[in-house]
Amino acid sequence: MITYSAPYARMRALKGNLLTRIQMESLLQASDLQTIIAILSQTDYNDQIQNLTTSSQIEHGLKQNLILSYTKILNFMRGKSSRFIIDSLGRFELINTKSIIRSIIRGERIEDRSLSVFSLGKYHLLPIKELIGAKDLKTFVELMRNTFFANALEIGFQRYESESNLMSLEIALDLSYYARLHESFESLGLFDKSRAGKLMGIHFDMINITWMLRFKENYGLSSEQIFQYLLPYGWRIQPPVFWKILGSDDILSALRERYMRPYDKVLSSVSPVDGNLILGTEIALLRFFYEQSILALRGFPLQIASLVGFFIMKEMEIRDIMTILDGKILNLSQERIRPHLITIKD
């Protein structure tokens, strides 16, 4: 526990930099993109968004700021808890990997490719410079040979070669990443696991519910296929329940009717956002996740759950900033943007 004193103190200092409700509201009331950038330049995000103009550039900058928060805290961490946070940060390696693969397939120039890659500094687990320079997918897979994605890439690449469809390859990478994160979480001490377990479990549950909805509605996959693509590490949504949910015609109703707490309550009042029910469900789940992370921060401080809670809060904040920014670019009114937000509700 004592080892958390320094990272916790660092986290509290960084938490003080999160945007206040007033700042969020002023972003929402901003008239255009320039005003939003001007407001953001008064915040902790200033260094990362300077001279950026497009939405995707700004999103990259904001997320780079999140990565900086990770590294600032990691500098004070040691041992298994540090490995777990590094693996959580590894999600950006997953994003980098997917982004480079897509870029290679689209035949983009190497200089353009590096623009979308996140820099993790000394916490890169992959040979990122070499990967950016890979001339084709085969070379990319070869460069990844000694990394934790090697197996997933080998499996997925074989499928990609026969089908020319990236979905299987990306799912293999996702499964591999979350298996590693779960393994890293399992290596933590009992106290950490009991406190952070709920947050991690909700995280996996959310992924599973969203994937179930998307795979069924958008991709038309069969139950047998969806079952194999789900993460077996959830809090409430675990393998025996999958069949019951997957077997029903309407996944959301199945969750509600089976009194699957707390999701039945969370999803009881879900309504479509912009006519999209899946989006409405995602937002309801993220709001629940955000509330849980605030609760984790109110608990006993010297534990990993408070750090995880902070990272979730920061991530949600960035999501909201981007939602507002994109809404402003599309000239949407405050009333249209507000239902999409996580950190401030109607």
Add this chain to the structure above:
Amino acid sequence: MFRPEKMSFVNISVLNENLTKVLDCIAKLGIMHIVDKSELPSTSGMLKDVDIQPIKDKLSELSNRIDVVLNAMSVDIKYLPSLDKDAQERVEINPFNIVEKIESDLIQIEADVESIIKRVESLKNEIVKLNKDSEKLHSLEAHGLELDHFRNMRFLHFAFGDIPIGLDHYGRLMESLSRIPCVVMAGDILGHRQQIFAFSLIKDKDILDNALEAAYFSKIDIPKEYDGSVSDILDKIELEIWTKREEIAELELELKGLRRKWREKLIQLRTNVIVNQAVAQSVGRFGKTDSSYFISGWVPSKELKKLDKELGKMNMRGLLMTATDPITAQESEYYRPKVPTKLIHPFFLRPFTGLVMTFDVPRYSAIDPTVFVSLSFLVMFGVMFADVGHGSVLMILGILGALFPFQQLKSFRNMFAFLACCGFASIITGFLFGNLFGKEDIIKALWFSLEHMEPSHVQRMLALGVYIGIGMLSLGVSLNIAQSFRRKDIKQAFFGQWGITSLIAYWVVVYMVITKSDFSWKIILILVVLLVPIILREPVYNLIKKKDQYHGHGEEEHGEGIIESGFQVYEIVLGYLANTLSYIRVAAFDLSHAGLMMASYALTKEMGAGDNIFLSLPSNIMANVFVIVLEGLIVAIQCMRLEYYEFFSKFFAGEGVEYKPLKIS
């Protein structure tokens, strides 16, 4: 010996037509570490790129083609002899024009051997394919399945293929199929994949196929030309493989004859290609204008005259060389391009260079720690592995390995020399503690013995470990202080985490503990006075310098700086305590060495083999070999750990650039 060699930055400009001669001179001198023009701050945008990529690609293609021919002739390219001075002189350096010459020679050789190589290659591919077919069919045979049975099924759907191992794909597949009647059998595991046989009713075909697809199933096709029983097919394949192997053996005999004819020529071509590849790589870093090339790089300051003299001898029009004064440690911290590090060691320190370089390349401004590392490593290894007998074995093995004239052992020579030094250290300490092959009663201890593990001697040994720790930490911190002064970084030298104030505080505590004095308020006040400046060093330094280094940043960063320094003090206290205690392992391993040998001799005695030399000798030899190999390895790892984590963390400034001059090798 204590600091890297002084370097000067050199710029050479040469007219286009004279480049080849200058390149030849630089490569043969082998003293210039070439710097890419993009690293030069002053010339960015003024110089053009040299388009060397096509030449590099061609040389790389030639290198591959030569290696293919050499490999086909069974010439082991890994152990080709290194070039002597005459051979180096004969190498032709001219990357721009040499490609055509080499290619014409190579085409002549390829014409002689290509048809044979291609036939061998094709036969080998056919054998690989036959082996794969055989592996697939073996799995079917093991499950008693016949090809004819499931080729014409009317009511059942059959799938044969493999799925990846890992992430429980098999378990997930089985669970996903729990709702339909089906049979899934696991076959052999080949590489990272597991073979699967799956049967379902025809009506459930889609469900089975979908589930298999999600498990990353890959269908295995059984060639249609195979029919009949599986065992007959396997026999046929076996026979075919043997016929092809015999043909390969005959062709390889033919290739051996051609090896005698072409070997020397091929090696000469390969040398030319490799040297010109390295040169072309460097040319790609040069800058260019329409009429001249610009070569920039680092040269050891004492070699400048030599380079100037050799270039002067050429007496060329338009050849100009400029050089800076030797770069100081302080300048090097900000100098761009980065100054490379060349460590200068006498021959007896070379085996230990690897210990430092494996960790990281020291910065140009850093102190070269090789002398301290080698001495401390030997002292710690000696104490941990103190045994005259075991040390002699290591020393003899090391000397034999280092002196054996086998080409294959050449790259391990430094490692063997290192082993011999470790053995020598063990012999010396073995005499100090009176230990011969784990026996404490044969030779008299020059210092004290651990015979019978007397508590007073054990305590003495543990204290020795702590003293070594105190010495090593003090040395590490002192090196950091010296290094900071060298870089003129006064703040770090006095108030850094491992600076003068923290070292004095450490010595005060050590003195109090050794003399068993009470920690009075005065002492605690002294410690506070020593440690508080570390927390306040940033504001204090700014006051001294009378400027705010945080300009442009807010008050909050001042606060953050103090908080971070506060945690640093916490880390300093923990660091000194934990690191000092960590060195107890030096003593602990010596005790475990003595204990392990005592136990093995006692075991031999208990087995009733004590008096019978024919029974006890093999048993004792085995015990000694076991201890030498296992404990020797563990002790070496522990010593490295103490060097890298406890010692290096106090002062080592890495992230340096290794000095790699362009040369023929």
